Amino acid sequence: MTTKKNGKKKPAVAEKKNEVTLEKKEAVEKETVTPPSERPEKLKPDIEIEAEGGTMNESLIMVRNLEKHYGELHALDGVSLNIEKGEVVVIIGPSGSGKSTFLRSLNLLEMPTSGEIIFEGVNMLDKHVDINVHRQKMGMVFQHFNLFPHMTIMKNITIAPIKLLKMSKAEAEQKATELLKRVGLADRADSYPSQLSGGQKQRIAIVRALCMQPDVMLFDEPTSALDPEMVGEVLDVMKSLAKEGMTMAVVTHEMGFAKEVADRVVFMADGKILETGTPEEIFSDPKTDKAKQFLASVLS
Amino acid sequence: MNIYAARSFGEWFDDLQARFINDFITDNRWKYLWNGLGVTLKITAGAVIIGIILGFLVAAIRATHDKTGKLRFLNVLANIYLTVIRGTPVVVQLLITYFVILAPLGVNEIVVAVCAFGINSGAYVAEIVRAGIMSIDNGQFEAGRSLGFNYAQTMWYIILPQAFKNILPALCNEFIVLLKETSVSGYVALQDLTKGGDIIRGRTFDAFLPLIAVAIIYLVIVVILTKLVSILERRLRSSDH
Numbered sequence: 001m002t003t004k005k006n007g008k009k010k011p012a013v014a015e016k017k018n019e020v021t022l023e024k025k026e027a028v029e030k031e032t033v034t035p036p037s038e039r040p041e042k043l044k045p046d047i048e049i050e051a052e053g054g055t056m057n058e059s060l061i062m063v064r065n066l067e068k069h070y071g072e073l074h075a076l077d078g079v080s081l082n083i084e085k086g087e088v089v090v091i092i093g094p095s096g097s098g099k100s101t102f103l104r105s106l107n108l109l110e111m112p113t114s115g116e117i118i119f120e121g122v123n124m125l126d127k128h129v130d131i132n133v134h135r136q137k138m139g140m141v142f143q144h145f146n147l148f149p150h151m152t153i154m155k156n157i158t159i160a161p162i163k164l165l166k167m168s169k170a171e172a173e174q175k176a177t178e179l180l181k182r183v184g185l186a187d188r189a190d191s192y193p194s195q196l197s198g199g200q201k202q203r204i205a206i207v208r209a210l211c212m213q214p215d216v217m218l219f220d221e222p223t224s225a226l227d228p229e230m231v232g233e234v235l236d237v238m239k240s241l242a243k244e245g246m247t248m249a250v251v252t253h254e255m256g257f258a259k260e261v262a263d264r265v266v267f268m269a270d271g272k273i274l275e276t277g278t279p280e281e282i283f284s285d286p287k288t289d290k291a292k293q294f295l296a297s298v299l300s
Numbered sequence: 301m302n303i304y305a306a307r308s309f310g311e312w313f314d315d316l317q318a319r320f321i322n323d324f325i326t327d328n329r330w331k332y333l334w335n336g337l338g339v340t341l342k343i344t345a346g347a348v349i350i351g352i353i354l355g356f357l358v359a360a361i362r363a364t365h366d367k368t369g370k371l372r373f374l375n376v377l378a379n380i381y382l383t384v385i386r387g388t389p390v391v392v393q394l395l396i397t398y399f400v401i402l403a404p405l406g407v408n409e410i411v412v413a414v415c416a417f418g419i420n421s422g423a424y425v426a427e428i429v430r431a432g433i434m435s436i437d438n439g440q441f442e443a444g445r446s447l448g449f450n451y452a453q454t455m456w457y458i459i460l461p462q463a464f465k466n467i468l469p470a471l472c473n474e475f476i477v478l479l480k481e482t483s484v485s486g487y488v489a490l491q492d493l494t495k496g497g498d499i500i501r502g503r504t505f506d507a508f509l510p511l512i513a514v515a516i517i518y519l520v521i522v523v524i525l526t527k528l529v530s531i532l533e534r535r536l537r538s539s540d541h
Contacts, residue, residue, distance in 0.1 A: 109442050136448030146443035150461050159457060160447040212447060 059118075060085045060216055060247050061106060066115035068101055068271075075101045076112065077271035083216070088248045090258040090279075093268035094294050099251045102268065103220050106249065107138045120215065136164055139209030143221040145201040147193035147208070153180075154189040157208045165212065172211070179207045183237050199230030203237050210241075217241065219250040255298055259283060267291045316509075323509045329500050333510075336496025337517060343413045343492065344479045350418025351478065352471075355425025358382070360455070362426065363433040367441070368451065378426070385423035391484045393420055398488040409490045413482065421478050428470045432463035465536055472529040476522055483518070493517060 059082040068076035075098045083089050091099045104110040106117060108124060108131055117124040119134055148156050157179070158172040167175070180186040183203040193201055202222055209217060219238065223231040235257050242248055242261045252258065258265050258279055265282040267275040269290045275282060283299070286292045307315075324330040358378045365375035385393065397416040398409070436459050444454035486495035497514035501507045 107446055109446060132445075132448050132450045135446060138446070140443075140446035142439060142443065142446075144437075144439050146437075146439040148440065148443070148458055148462075150465065160449065163453065163457065164448050208447070 059083060060087075060120065061249075062116070062118040063102075063106070064116040064118075066102065066105060066117065067113045068098070068105065068110060069113045075271050076105065076115075079115070079268075079271070079273055081266065081273060081276070083247060083249055085215075085247055086245045087263045088242045088250065088261055089264050089266060090262035091249065091251045091266045091268060092253070092255070092258060092282075092294070092298075094290075097268040098271040099268045100220055101271075103218050103249060103251045106218055107135050107140060109140075136160075136212055137215045139206075139212060139214035139217040141202070141205050141209055141217065141219045141222045143224050145193075145198070145205045145225075147201055147205055149193050152190050152192060153185070153196075153204055156193065156204065157211050160208070161211050161213075176207065176211055179210055180204075182240075183207055197230060198226045199233045202226065202230075202234045206234075206237055206241075216247040216249065219248065219252065221251050221253070223252065223254055253298065255283070255295075267294070269294070319504075319506050319509055323500055323504050323506055324513075327503075329503065332491070332496035332499050333493065333513060333517065334496075336491055336493035339410065339485070339490060340479070340482050340493040342410060343417060343482045343485060343490075344475070346410075346414030347417035347421050347478055347482070348475050350414065351421030351425045351475075354419065354422030355429055358422065358426035359429035359433060362430050364451070366430075366434065382423050382426065385420055390417070390420050390481055391487055394484060395487055409488055412488060413485050413490055417478060417482055420481075421474065424474050425471065428467050428474060429463065432467035432470075433459055435466055436462050468536060469529060469533050472525070472532070476525050476529075479521065479525070480518060 061081075061083040063079060063081045063083075066076050066079040068074075077098075079098070079102055081089075081102075091103065093099045101110055105112045106119075108117075112125065115125070119138070122129055122134060124131060124134060147153075148159075151159065154173060154176060157176040158167075158169070161167040161172045161175070162169055177186060177189065180189060183206065185200060185203055185207075188196060188200065188204075193204070196204065206217075206222075222238070223234050226234065231254065235254060238248070238250070238257070239261055250257075250262075260279075262279050264276060265279050266273055267282060267286070267288075267290075269288075274288045275286065275291050282291070283295060286295055324333075358381065361371055361374045361378045365371050394413065394416040397419075398412045402412045402415070433455075440458055440462065441454055444458040445451075449457065482492060483494040485492040486498065491499065494514055497510040500510040504510070
């Protein structure tokens with residue numbers, strides 16, 4: 001898909017669309033009955049992959065020609081990107097480049113003006129798709145944590161699995177406790193968010209998203225609102241998550257994290273993807289002037 | 301020359317005592333106040349319930365429209381309701397409800413008053429609740445949606461509990477105002493507390509004691525309610541995390 005993204009032909013798109021709707025129907029049916037714990041790759045039939053004659057259907061998320069206008073402002077200008085299963089994609093770029101808008105479009109917190117977002121074979125922008133079902137499989141972590149202040153940490157983490165995945169309270173709490181142990185906050189289960197530090201809140205926010213057993217995690221500048229000494233603890237959690245093979249899309253200004261963890265770095269400016277490549281390619285040999293400028297200013 | 305100044309305190313006190321007996325004890329006239337208080341409380345309680353239901357409904361419509369752009373038609377209706385109710389005096393609303401709408405159907409006066417005051421209060425409750433919903437950071441909403449909750453679930457589990465805590469003092473205040481507003485119920489032949497005092501005045505030709513008594517009763521109720529609200533408020537704040 002990456003090779004195709006610039007010179008895309010109209011017929012190819014139309015063809016793909018039909019196929020996606022077929023696949024979607026099947027996927028939707030399955031999702032309503034299959035609990036997420038037993039929800040492996042069944043949804044991507046092998047025949048489809050062959051029919052496309054490529055590896056396209058193996059991508060977890062396929063974004064094509066995404067456009068977003070805010071009145072006059074052209075926030076996203078024909079963004080196309082594939083995110084493969086297990087891949088860590090780090091999106092960098094100057095402020096106002098549309099990277100947050102892009103990330104927030106992936107689970108439709110921002111409604112794109114046009115384009116396609118195909119997640120696990122389902123076109124998220126199709127009007128008949130129940131977006132809430134698909135959002136359950138896309139965990140999101142926000143810059144400002146957005147923990148629920150009126151609930152204890154345990155309730156924050158377990159409310160969604162209990163209400164949406166119909167997990168029993170005991171099961172959800174057991175899972176939450178496991179996850180809390182992993183991030184080193186098992187002793188804070190009965191605290192309220194306001195009693196935690198920023199770094200702790202963000203780790204809880206990650207746990208809250210993980211407890212829904214998502215297939216992909218979206219991070220929207222997860223360390224930008226933190227005091228410098230707390231950035232490390234959050235990045236450590238993200239690193240261990242990446243090591244375990246979680247698919248991640250991360251918007252961040254932490255270039256160190258990008259260098260160390262990213263499989264692919266995406267550079268955005270003015271609502272467009274200007275460059276994609278491995279961290280080495282982007283950081284040591286940027287092609288465009290904008291990328292050179294940006295990297296010079298953040299790496300100095 | 302002032303007649304009160306001319307007499308000794310003893311004479312003034314005897315006079316007062318006589319008027320008190322005439323106003324409240326003779327013919328069991330205190331019952332006008334007692335029964336009136338019952339009517340006032342009944343109307344207030346009924347109106348509070350209607351006001352809360354109507355208010356939350358209208359607020360939900362308006363907030364949903366503000367946030368998502370949906371429910372345009374219902375939002376227009378809600379806006380008309382708010383404009384009309386908040387733009388006209390409650391006495392006029394009460395009179396219209398009684399004489400124009402419900403009296404021809406032979407509906408009980410208390411039911412009329414409960415409806416009129418409930419519909420009136422609903423408009424104010426709606427704006428209080430809407431302000432409460434809008435005061436919650438949009439990030440809370442996004443966090444709920446990102447977990448997979450739909451709009452209604454996000455409202456119910458995440459937004460409303462936080463909003464409710466913020467607006468509780470304002471809501472209680474609205475209901476204290478409502479209690480006092482019911483004093484115009486006499487316009488539709490209801491014998492509420494105010495009317496009760498006025499009836500005694502008509503019987504005994506003494507205005508001072510019955511009306512002061514009415515005022516004191518309202519004052520005591522309002523002071524008690526205010527006290528309860530402030531206790532509630534303090535308790536909410538102490539559990540605020």
